[in-house]
Amino acid sequence: QVQLAESGGGLVQAGGSLRLSCTASGGSLRFYNMAWFRQAPGKEREFVAQIGRTGGSTMYSDSVKGRFTISRDNDKNMGHLQMNSLKPEDTAVYYCAATTRIVDGRRVNDYDYWGQGTQATVSS
Numbered sequence: 451q452v453q454l455a456e457s458g459g460g461l462v463q464a465g466g467s468l469r470l471s472c473t474a475s476g477g478s479l480r481f482y483n484m485a486w487f488r489q490a491p492g493k494e495r496e497f498v499a500q501i502g503r504t505g506g507s508t509m510y511s512d513s514v515k516g517r518f519t520i521s522r523d524n525d526k527n528m529g530h531l532q533m534n535s536l537k538p539e540d541t542a543v544y545y546c547a548a549t550t551r552i553v554d555g556r557r558v559n560d561y562d563y564w565g566q567g568t569q570a571t572v573s574s
Contacts, residue, residue: 452477452563454546459568466536468570472529472546480504480524483549485561486531488542488570495545499531500555509555514540536572543567 458470472484485500499520500509508520519532529546547561554560 454565456565456568459570461571467534470531474527479527484529485547487545490542497556538574
């Protein structure tokens with residue numbers, strides 16, 4: 451059973467960048483589809499981006515497309531989310547998620563393993 455841990459959150463001004471990382475332990479990440487979700491205060495957890503096992507396929511929500519890039523390094527057992535041109539509405543706790551199942555990939559219930567989350571705050 452894989453465990454996930456996010457890092458890299460912080461406070462940044464609008465227009466700035468953050469790079470989030472997801473480190474896996476207890477199993478090889480190469481067998482898992484990975485995704486990033488986020489949850490703002492008072493809102494439901496929402497899909498941000500997803501990447502297939504080999505990194506050959508990616509998918510983004512419309513709200514981050516063109517600004518965020520999801521990637522993975524299976525040799526290092528890590529995933530990343532590069533966030534550029536950040537806006538105040540990107541402020542949220544960001545979660546890394548993984549599953550071995552073949553799924554749609556945009557739903558919370560598609561994923562079996564979750565990290566604890568990392569806070570990203572964008573000031574205006």
